[in-house]
Amino acid sequence: MAELTQPAQILRMKQLVxxxxxxxxxxxxxxxxxxxxxxSAFPKPIKIGSATAFLAHxxxxxxxxxxxNSRSAHK
Incomplete structure:
Protein backbone atom coordinates (compact mmCIF):
# COMPACT_ATOMS: atom_id res chain seq x y z
CA MET A 1 0.00 0.00 0.00
CA ALA A 2 1.33 3.48 -0.90
CA GLU A 3 2.33 5.75 1.96
CA LEU A 4 0.21 8.89 2.30
CA THR A 5 2.22 12.07 2.49
CA GLN A 6 1.17 15.53 3.54
CA PRO A 7 0.90 18.02 0.68
CA ALA A 8 3.55 20.73 0.73
CA GLN A 9 2.40 23.90 2.44
CA ILE A 10 2.83 26.95 0.24
CA LEU A 11 3.57 30.43 1.59
CA ARG A 12 2.72 33.47 -0.47
CA MET A 13 4.87 36.59 -0.17
CA LYS A 14 2.62 38.21 2.44
CA GLN A 15 2.81 35.08 4.62
CA LEU A 16 6.59 34.90 4.20
CA VAL A 17 6.96 38.54 5.25
CA SER A 40 22.55 31.82 -0.90
CA ALA A 41 20.89 29.80 1.87
CA PHE A 42 17.61 31.71 1.49
CA PRO A 43 14.76 29.51 0.20
CA LYS A 44 14.24 29.73 -3.54
CA PRO A 45 10.81 30.85 -4.75
CA ILE A 46 8.54 28.75 -6.91
CA LYS A 47 6.04 30.03 -9.46
CA ILE A 48 2.38 29.15 -9.19
CA GLY A 49 0.81 30.77 -12.20
CA SER A 50 1.99 34.36 -12.05
CA ALA A 51 2.40 34.30 -8.26
CA THR A 52 5.61 33.82 -6.32
CA ALA A 53 5.45 31.35 -3.46
CA PHE A 54 7.79 29.53 -1.08
CA LEU A 55 7.68 26.03 0.40
CA ALA A 56 6.98 26.27 4.12
CA HIS A 57 9.32 23.41 5.05
CA ASN A 69 24.40 29.79 13.25
CA SER A 70 23.44 32.77 15.37
CA ARG A 71 23.59 30.84 18.61
CA SER A 72 26.88 29.13 17.82
CA ALA A 73 28.45 32.48 16.88
CA HIS A 74 27.59 33.89 20.32
CA LYS A 75 29.16 31.13 22.39
Missing part, protein backbone atom coordinates in the same frame (compact mmCIF):
# COMPACT_ATOMS: atom_id res chain seq x y z
CA UNK A 18 4.93 37.80 8.38
CA UNK A 19 6.80 34.57 9.19
CA UNK A 20 10.28 36.09 8.83
CA UNK A 21 9.37 39.54 10.16
CA UNK A 22 11.25 41.25 7.35
CA UNK A 23 10.09 43.43 4.46
CA UNK A 24 9.41 42.33 0.90
CA UNK A 25 12.39 44.37 -0.30
CA UNK A 26 14.63 42.55 2.22
CA UNK A 27 13.43 39.23 0.84
CA UNK A 28 14.21 40.32 -2.73
CA UNK A 29 17.64 41.55 -1.56
CA UNK A 30 18.43 38.12 -0.12
CA UNK A 31 17.35 36.47 -3.38
CA UNK A 32 19.32 38.81 -5.67
CA UNK A 33 22.85 37.51 -6.37
CA UNK A 34 23.97 41.08 -7.23
CA UNK A 35 22.88 42.46 -3.87
CA UNK A 36 25.45 42.83 -1.07
CA UNK A 37 22.79 41.28 1.19
CA UNK A 38 22.36 38.18 -1.01
CA UNK A 39 21.92 35.02 1.04
CA UNK A 58 12.23 25.15 3.25
CA UNK A 59 11.46 28.38 5.12
CA UNK A 60 11.38 26.47 8.41
CA UNK A 61 14.75 24.86 7.58
CA UNK A 62 16.19 28.30 6.80
CA UNK A 63 14.95 29.71 10.12
CA UNK A 64 16.45 26.74 11.95
CA UNK A 65 19.77 27.12 10.08
CA UNK A 66 19.98 30.83 10.87
CA UNK A 67 19.07 30.23 14.51
CA UNK A 68 21.77 27.58 14.94
Missing amino acids: ARLSISKSSIYDRLNPRSPRHD EVDEYISFKTQ
Whole structure:
Protein backbone atom coordinates (compact mmCIF):
# COMPACT_ATOMS: atom_id res chain seq x y z
CA MET A 1 0.00 0.00 0.00
CA ALA A 2 1.33 3.48 -0.90
CA GLU A 3 2.33 5.75 1.96
CA LEU A 4 0.21 8.89 2.30
CA THR A 5 2.22 12.07 2.49
CA GLN A 6 1.17 15.53 3.54
CA PRO A 7 0.90 18.02 0.68
CA ALA A 8 3.55 20.73 0.73
CA GLN A 9 2.40 23.90 2.44
CA ILE A 10 2.83 26.95 0.24
CA LEU A 11 3.57 30.43 1.59
CA ARG A 12 2.72 33.47 -0.47
CA MET A 13 4.87 36.59 -0.17
CA LYS A 14 2.62 38.21 2.44
CA GLN A 15 2.81 35.08 4.62
CA LEU A 16 6.59 34.90 4.20
CA VAL A 17 6.96 38.54 5.25
CA ALA A 18 4.93 37.80 8.38
CA ARG A 19 6.80 34.57 9.19
CA LEU A 20 10.28 36.09 8.83
CA SER A 21 9.37 39.54 10.16
CA ILE A 22 11.25 41.25 7.35
CA SER A 23 10.09 43.43 4.46
CA LYS A 24 9.41 42.33 0.90
CA SER A 25 12.39 44.37 -0.30
CA SER A 26 14.63 42.55 2.22
CA ILE A 27 13.43 39.23 0.84
CA TYR A 28 14.21 40.32 -2.73
CA ASP A 29 17.64 41.55 -1.56
CA ARG A 30 18.43 38.12 -0.12
CA LEU A 31 17.35 36.47 -3.38
CA ASN A 32 19.32 38.81 -5.67
CA PRO A 33 22.85 37.51 -6.37
CA ARG A 34 23.97 41.08 -7.23
CA SER A 35 22.88 42.46 -3.87
CA PRO A 36 25.45 42.83 -1.07
CA ARG A 37 22.79 41.28 1.19
CA HIS A 38 22.36 38.18 -1.01
CA ASP A 39 21.92 35.02 1.04
CA SER A 40 22.55 31.82 -0.90
CA ALA A 41 20.89 29.80 1.87
CA PHE A 42 17.61 31.71 1.49
CA PRO A 43 14.76 29.51 0.20
CA LYS A 44 14.24 29.73 -3.54
CA PRO A 45 10.81 30.85 -4.75
CA ILE A 46 8.54 28.75 -6.91
CA LYS A 47 6.04 30.03 -9.46
CA ILE A 48 2.38 29.15 -9.19
CA GLY A 49 0.81 30.77 -12.20
CA SER A 50 1.99 34.36 -12.05
CA ALA A 51 2.40 34.30 -8.26
CA THR A 52 5.61 33.82 -6.32
CA ALA A 53 5.45 31.35 -3.46
CA PHE A 54 7.79 29.53 -1.08
CA LEU A 55 7.68 26.03 0.40
CA ALA A 56 6.98 26.27 4.12
CA HIS A 57 9.32 23.41 5.05
CA GLU A 58 12.23 25.15 3.25
CA VAL A 59 11.46 28.38 5.12
CA ASP A 60 11.38 26.47 8.41
CA GLU A 61 14.75 24.86 7.58
CA TYR A 62 16.19 28.30 6.80
CA ILE A 63 14.95 29.71 10.12
CA SER A 64 16.45 26.74 11.95
CA PHE A 65 19.77 27.12 10.08
CA LYS A 66 19.98 30.83 10.87
CA THR A 67 19.07 30.23 14.51
CA GLN A 68 21.77 27.58 14.94
CA ASN A 69 24.40 29.79 13.25
CA SER A 70 23.44 32.77 15.37
CA ARG A 71 23.59 30.84 18.61
CA SER A 72 26.88 29.13 17.82
CA ALA A 73 28.45 32.48 16.88
CA HIS A 74 27.59 33.89 20.32
CA LYS A 75 29.16 31.13 22.39
